[in-house]
Amino acid sequence: MAMSNTYNIDYHAISEGNSTLEFAINDELFAICQSPEILHGDGKAVFTINKNGNTAKANVNIITTVVSPCDRCLDECSIDVNWTGQTIFKLTEHTDEYDGDIIYVNNSNQSLDLAQYIYESIILALPIERAHQNIEHCNTDVTKFISTNIE
Ligand SMILES: [Zn+2]
Numbered sequence: 528m529a530m531s532n533t534y535n536i537d538y539h540a541i542s543e544g545n546s547t548l549e550f551a552i553n554d555e556l557f558a559i560c561q562s563p564e565i566l567h568g569d570g571k572a573v574f575t576i577n578k579n580g581n582t583a584k585a586n587v588n589i590i591t592t593v594v595s596p597c598d599r600c601l602d603e604c605s606i607d608v609n610w611t612g613q614t615i616f617k618l619t620e621h622t623d624e625y626d627g628d629i630i631y632v633n634n635s636n637q638s639l640d641l642a643q644y645i646y647e648s649i650i651l652a653l654p655i656e657r658a659h660q661n662i663e664h665c666n667t668d669v670t671k672f673i674s675t676n677i678e
Pocket residue numbers: 597598599600601602604658659664665666
């Protein structure tokens with residue numbers, strides 16, 4: 528579990544008022560989340576936080592390039608992601624919950640693991656069709672095969 532510490536923060540370590548947290552998006556994140564869809568990534572996630580006691584609001588900006596198998600030829604193709612969203616961290620007595628808008632932080636351990644949140648946001652931001660923009664960039668062995676079969 529040591530690996531996921533990169534995306535693990537202590538709620539109490541966030542300063543009251545405004546602050547910014549930055550996380551690298553790299554292969555480690557996709558390994559932690561055991562991603563079947565994303566093979567590599569290179570970018571960052573920036574959380575601009577406004578903390579007020581037990582609640583912290585965060586504006587999130589994710590700028591990254593990810594590498595995913597192409598829908599057409601299955602070769603690796605890279606996709607640019609620029610995603611902006613909001614979330615709320617909330618300290619609670621209850622066990623860890625997650626509902627998309629609010630990330631609940633358990634009062635007793637105060638640990639906030641953002642790996643899943645960052646990963647899911649990237650998946651949401653991906654286009655439905657993940658393919659080389661230009662079909663000429665596709666693996667020609669495969670595209671030749673496809674066009675031969677269509678004719
Ligand atoms: Zn392709």
